[in-house]
Amino acid sequence: MSTFQAPKGTYDLTPPRSATFLAVREAIAAPLRDSGYGYIETPGFENVELFARGVGESTDIVTKEMYTLTTKGGDQLALRPEGTASVLRAALEANLHKAGNLPVKLWYSGSYYRYERPQAGRYRHFSQVGAEAIGTEDPVLDAELIILADQAYRSLGLRQFRILLNSLGDKECRPVYREALQTFLRDLDLDEETRRRIEINPLRVLDDKRADVQKQLTDAPKLRDYLCDACKAYHEEVRALLTAAGVVYEDDEKLVRGLDYYTRTTFEFVHDGLGSQSAVGGGGRYDGLSEMIGGPELPSVGWALGVDRTVLALEAEGIELDLPYATSVYAVPLGEEARRVLFGVVTGLRRAGIAADFAFGGRGLKGAMKSANRSGARYALVAGERDLAEGVVQLKDMESGEQSAVPLTEVAAELAKRLG
Ligand code: AMP
Numbered sequence: 001m002s003t004f005q006a007p008k009g010t011y012d013l014t015p016p017r018s019a020t021f022l023a024v025r026e027a028i029a030a031p032l033r034d035s036g037y038g039y040i041e042t043p044g045f046e047n048v049e050l051f052a053r054g055v056g057e058s059t060d061i062v063t064k065e066m067y068t069l070t071t072k073g074g075d076q077l078a079l080r081p082e083g084t085a086s087v088l089r090a091a092l093e094a095n096l097h098k099a100g101n102l103p104v105k106l107w108y109s110g111s112y113y114r115y116e117r118p119q120a121g122r123y124r125h126f127s128q129v130g131a132e133a134i135g136t137e138d139p140v141l142d143a144e145l146i147i148l149a150d151q152a153y154r155s156l157g158l159r160q161f162r163i164l165l166n167s168l169g170d171k172e173c174r175p176v177y178r179e180a181l182q183t184f185l186r187d188l189d190l191d192e193e194t195r196r197r198i199e200i201n202p203l204r205v206l207d208d209k210r211a212d213v214q215k216q217l218t219d220a221p222k223l224r225d226y227l228c229d230a231c232k233a234y235h236e237e238v239r240a241l242l243t244a245a246g247v248v249y250e251d252d253e254k255l256v257r258g259l260d261y262y263t264r265t266t267f268e269f270v271h272d273g274l275g276s277q278s279a280v281g282g283g284g285r286y287d288g289l290s291e292m293i294g295g296p297e298l299p300s301v302g303w304a305l306g307v308d309r310t311v312l313a314l315e316a317e318g319i320e321l322d323l324p325y326a327t328s329v330y331a332v333p334l335g336e337e338a339r340r341v342l343f344g345v346v347t348g349l350r351r352a353g354i355a356a357d358f359a360f361g362g363r364g365l366k367g368a369m370k371s372a373n374r375s376g377a378r379y380a381l382v383a384g385e386r387d388l389a390e391g392v393v394q395l396k397d398m399e400s401g402e403q404s405a406v407p408l409t410e411v412a413a414e415l416a417k418r419l420g
Helices: 017-033 048-054 084-093 139-155 174-186 192-200 211-216 229-244 307-316 336-351 365-374 385-389 408-419
Strands: 045-047 068-070 076-079 104-113 125-134 161-167 263-271 279-285 300-306 329-333 356-358 379-383 392-397 403-407
Touching: 017 104, 017 125, 017 139, 017 307, 045 048, 045 084, 048 076, 048 084, 084 104, 084 125, 084 300, 125 139, 125 307, 139 161, 139 229, 139 263, 139 279, 139 300, 161 229, 174 192, 229 263, 263 300, 263 307, 279 307, 300 307, 329 336, 329 365, 336 356, 336 379, 336 385, 336 408, 365 379, 379 385, 379 408, 385 392, 392 408, 403 408
Parallel strands: 329 356, 329 379
Antiparallel strands: 045 076, 068 076, 104 125, 125 300, 161 263, 263 279, 279 300, 379 392, 392 403
8 A cells, every 4th residue: 555545535446346337327328328418528626606606505515515726816616516507507608508409418427526424325526427408398308317317227227226206396386385384494493503494495404314303394384285387287297207108206295405406396316225325316407597607598407326326226236237348358478479479469359349468577377377367358368389380379268268279360250250
């Protein structure tokens, strides 16, 4: 070990586990790419005000968890704690919404930073793949995104996840509910911080995990009873579309999520094998966000799925992804001449699209075969002076242990055939 360690709340992705992370990112991205979402990448940091306005001054994310810094030039920046505000900012800046092709459908993948209390499944640096559909109010779009996330999780083999669904109302009905809820909450026996929360973001109180708080909330007014007709109809349509697609969900009227910008459809994917950090992904509609960051009215919907927790969910379900062999062929040269010849063979294999590796460093047969085993290669190519004199290499099937001599000129074709 060196003098240094990964900072608190972070960890390194190293092989072989890192291959699972790549596969998870790919599995989440694939259904999006196939559904008209284009890739977007934004900086790892933004003007701090973007998040203050776009995520909400009342959220823990902004008040407690942001990594902020002042540059030498005096700019106030923050490492991005989430993706939506940045993606919307970038879409507006590039005028993507003016191309006359709404919704603007985008997907992204990257690192996010929150100064949280680290625990299993909760880190200060984590990874998300997200999707945003900007500029259209259409329940089909909300349903599409939920269906695509469901499809991604299923393609990984995950089964023990549930979809929680709720509607948070819109700018007509939500304020009425908010006031009714505040009136109810002010009469409860709550600590100072929670009392403050009642005034800035009362819906968050419903999300409180403490049993003594939850006990007092049984008779809290329900948002469902306050939804306006338009919100009700919209929500019913989303539910009907999910049902028609065969996607099972649970209505959860307590689901509010931590960010201020959500309106109407809100959803979370939870996994039952993860303990307290059970949310593997979540999202919803954010019809007011564009205006909050100085843009035009652009009703939008999106989600972000956590890559770290999805990997933990796979492990909890005991799912081993069927990852392709990183290396298909491992070449073991015995002697100087064989090194040159086999390295040439390996280069040729690679150019032909066959993943191949090589025993570097002039090692003996025993040590090199150990490396071949460890590499997970399906085949080993071994050649010494006598093989070269006969113009052959020994091709060993690492699964069956069978070995046969193959003419040098036919190695590539033979391997291509065997590997299909
Ligand atoms: P959020 O932006 O809070 O809705 O988060 C969306 C998803 O990102 C969550 O469901 C988690 O899977 C993941 N996530 C959020 N915060 C963290 C964290 N601190 N550590 C690991 N994953 C996280």
